[in-house]
Amino acid sequence: MSRRWSRDPGTLSAAFASRPVRTTMDVQAQRPPLLELNTTLIKSSSRLPLSGSRLKRGPDQMEDALEPAKKRTRGVGAVAKVDTFRPRGPLSTVSQTQGHTAAPKGPKKTGPRGCSAVGTVLRNQKPAPTAPAQKPGTSAAPVVVGKKPGKRPAWDLKGQLCDLNEELKRYREKTQTLDRENQGLREQLREVQEQATTLGTERNTLEGELASVRAQAEQSQQKLETQSARILQLEECLGTKERRLQELQEEQLQLQEERSTLSTQLEERERKLQASEAALSSSQAEVLCLQEKAAAQATLLAEQGDRLYGLQMERRRLHNQLQELKGNIRVFCRVRPVLAGESTPSPGFLVFPPGPAGPSDPPTRLSVSRSDDRRSTLTGAPAPTTRHDFCFDRVFPPGSKQEEVFEEISMLVQSALDGYPVCIFAYGQTGSGKTFTMEGGPRGNPQLEGLIPRAMRHLFSVAQEMGGQGWTYSFVASYVEIYNETVRDLLATGTRKGQGGECEIRRAGPGSEELTVTNARYVPVSCEKEVEALLHLAHQNRAVARTAQNERSSRSHSVFQLQISGEHAARGLHCGAPLNLVDLAGSERLDPGLALGPGERDRLRETQAINSSLSTLGLVIMALSNKESHVPYRNSKLTYLLQNSLGGSAKMLMFVNISPLEENVSESLNSLRFASKVNQCVIGTAQANKK
Ligand code: ADP
Ligand code: MG
Numbered sequence: 154m155s156r157r158w159s160r161d162p163g164t165l166s167a168a169f170a171s172r173p174v175r176t177t178m179d180v181q182a183q184r185p186p187l188l189e190l191n192t193t194l195i196k197s198s199s200r201l202p203l204s205g206s207r208l209k210r211g212p213d214q215m216e217d218a219l220e221p222a223k224k225r226t227r228g229v230g231a232v233a234k235v236d237t238f239r240p241r242g243p244l245s246t247v248s249q250t251q252g253h254t255a256a257p258k259g260p261k262k263t264g265p266r267g268c269s270a271v272g273t274v275l276r277n278q279k280p281a282p283t284a285p286a287q288k289p290g291t292s293a294a295p296v297v298v299g300k301k302p303g304k305r306p307a308w309d310l311k312g313q314l315c316d317l318n319e320e321l322k323r324y325r326e327k328t329q330t331l332d333r334e335n336q337g338l339r340e341q342l343r344e345v346q347e348q349a350t351t352l353g354t355e356r357n358t359l360e361g362e363l364a365s366v367r368a369q370a371e372q373s374q375q376k377l378e379t380q381s382a383r384i385l386q387l388e389e390c391l392g393t394k395e396r397r398l399q400e401l402q403e404e405q406l407q408l409q410e411e412r413s414t415l416s417t418q419l420e421e422r423e424r425k426l427q428a429s430e431a432a433l434s435s436s437q438a439e440v441l442c443l444q445e446k447a448a449a450q451a452t453l454l455a456e457q458g459d460r461l462y463g464l465q466m467e468r469r470r471l472h473n474q475l476q477e478l479k480g481n482i483r484v485f486c487r488v489r490p491v492l493a494g495e496s497t498p499s500p501g502f503l504v505f506p507p508g509p510a511g512p513s514d515p516p517t518r519l520s521v522s523r524s525d526d527r528r529s530t531l532t533g534a535p536a537p538t539t540r541h542d543f544c545f546d547r548v549f550p551p552g553s554k555q556e557e558v559f560e561e562i563s564m565l566v567q568s569a570l571d572g573y574p575v576c577i578f579a580y581g582q583t584g585s586g587k588t589f590t591m592e593g594g595p596r597g598n599p600q601l602e603g604l605i606p607r608a609m610r611h612l613f614s615v616a617q618e619m620g621g622q623g624w625t626y627s628f629v630a631s632y633v634e635i636y637n638e639t640v641r642d643l644l645a646t647g648t649r650k651g652q653g654g655e656c657e658i659r660r661a662g663p664g665s666e667e668l669t670v671t672n673a674r675y676v677p678v679s680c681e682k683e684v685e686a687l688l689h690l691a692h693q694n695r696a697v698a699r700t701a702q703n704e705r706s707s708r709s710h711s712v713f714q715l716q717i718s719g720e721h722a723a724r725g726l727h728c729g730a731p732l733n734l735v736d737l738a739g740s741e742r743l744d745p746g747l748a749l750g751p752g753e754r755d756r757l758r759e760t761q762a763i764n765s766s767l768s769t770l771g772l773v774i775m776a777l778s779n780k781e782s783h784v785p786y787r788n789s790k791l792t793y794l795l796q797n798s799l800g801g802s803a804k805m806l807m808f809v810n811i812s813p814l815e816e817n818v819s820e821s822l823n824s825l826r827f828a829s830k831v832n833q834c835v836i837g838t839a840q841a842n843k844k
Pocket of ligand 2: 707
């Protein structure tokens with residue numbers, strides 16, 4: 154049988170359990186019918202009427218009559234032991250007892266139901282496919298049993314026997330039918346068992362499948378949960394993204410607005426650009442035109458540069474010719490004003506006659522009137538005055554400004570840049586205004602600035618101008634003091650400050666004519682500020698020394714040297730020369746009538762040294778003027794140090810500073826005489842140090 158059952162094992166079991174319980178009656182059909190009949194006959198003979206009445210009933214009535222089980226079973230109706238259908242056990246047999254009914258051994262519920270059980274079977278059972286078809290007339294027992302036999306008189310035993318035999322026969326047939334049915338049922342049972350086995354196997358398979366399906370379901374459930382969690386996450390993510398999307402959309406809107414604004418601006422700019430391009434193209438044409446003009450002008454410029462260079466050379470030549478005409482040694486006289494607290498000199502003491510060209514002409518002469526007190530005393534008459542006239546290259550009366558003084562010497566500074574050694578001295582007695590002339594008055598007043606700062610500013614400015622013409626200049630400064638024939642560095646710093654360790658004047662190298670001061674600082678300078686700092690340092694150094702030796706500054710020469718180096722790379726020109734600005738020691742002489750105390754001896758020695766060096770300076774100038782073979786440079790430290798800036802190619806300027814006071818007339822006359830001698834000197838043609 155390949156009938157398909159429901160896969161639900163519960164349903165399957167229920168279906169199996171609900172199958173009708175099959176009952177059977179085991180009839181001992183093997184017994185000889187006659188013996189059985191006899192037995193029945195013997196036992197039932199005494200109660201025939203009863204049995205007869207019973208026999209009149211149909212099987213149903215019989216069944217009813219037999220119920221309940223407690224009733225005693227009588228008569229032919231065999232007691233059938235009805236058992237519930239047990240699929241695996243052997244079929245139960247119904248034992249039939251003769252004459253009496255054996256007590257049922259099974260449960261009362263399934264107690265003997267006699268024919269009723271058989272009837273039930275017969276009613277409920279559908280004809281098995283394998284069961285043989287019943288013959289007509291031998292149909293179900295109830296039909297036969299329900300046939301009422303004719304009533305026989307009591308005495309008709311034979312007839313009764315015949316009836317009984319008939320009945321027996323029917324029962325046998327019925328038994329046979331039941332056997333066949335039983336056989337069919339057994340086959341059915343076997344089939345059902347096979348089906349059950351198959352179904353069991355199928356059930357196991359299905360259970361396995363069910364387990365795997367459950368496992369899959371669990372897995373699916375887990376997956377589902379995971380997916381749900383993931384979906385939740387994704388939903389959250391989606392929410393975030395949606396918000397972000399919204400933000401981005403808003404941003405996009407803003408950007409679109411900006412874009413539209415920018416587009417408008419861009420269009421505007423493009424319009425401007427087009428306009429600019431048009432302007433540019435016209436400008437380019439203009440530029441081309443201008444470039445051509447520029448090229449032409451560059452050529453012109455080069456030509457003019459050459460011309461300028463030629464003119465410069467000419468200017469230099471003429472300038473120096475003029476200097477030569479003026480003399481390579483020039484002397485300027487400067488008279489300082491009367492200071493507050495000083496006695497005003499008598500009128501006519503100092504006279505500054507105007508120049509030959511008239512009052513507007515700068516004065517070059519000075520007259521000093523000196524009263525001869527000795528002659529007055531002797532004669533008793535008013536003291537006669539003696540007039541001393543002096544003539545110099547230029548005379549500066551007391552009211553002259555620093556600026557005017559510098560104007561006159563600026564030409565010399567230009568000469569220094571052109572490569573001529575220049576030496577400017579300030580000569581005069583102490584207090585005559587030498588330092589004022591060279592360095593200037595109190596600091597902080599630009600109008601009182603002296604020659605050194607003004608000369609430096611002029612040099613730097615001219616050097617810068619000449620830079621445009623291809624010249625490059627460098628400047629190195631030094632500042633020393635010569636006191637009692639010893640040289641001291643005024644730019645010393647640190648431990649040497651104020652001490653000014655011993656310095657010596659040496660040649661810069663073997664065979665070199667250049668002189669240098671050992672242990673002295675040579676400081677490169679490129680601007681006024683640097684020079685100002687150096688002057689300040691020198692002032693400090695002098696102040697320290699002054700405490701050690703009183704008024705030493707006025708008893709010493711101070712020499713500011715600036716080494717100028719110029720180069721014209723394009724034309725391969727070099728020039729170099731020193732510019733010397735010298736503040737000489739006081740020229741006053743010691744009064745020979747004064748008695749010399751112990752402290753005065755040192756002063757005498759100083760004075761002698763000063764006088765010696767100043768007279769050596771005069772002698773050197775004289776020797777140069779007279780073109781003597783020997784020039785006594787080495788007779789003093791000062792002339793030795795200035796050796797290369799005196800004579801020959803050098804240009805020299807001497808300021809003779811004069812006190813306006815009558816009481817200083819003697820020293821003033823001495824200074825003026827010395828200066829006049831110098832002024833009379835003419836030193837050969839100056840030559841620039843050019844290579
Ligand atoms: P020296 O250096 O010759 O000893 P100073 O230069 O120290 O003399 O001058 C002495 C004083 O005279 C200083 O107080 C100075 O300021 C003053 N003095 C000198 N020359 C002038 C001048 N041309 N104008 C104003 N004051 C001057
Ligand atoms: Mg001085």
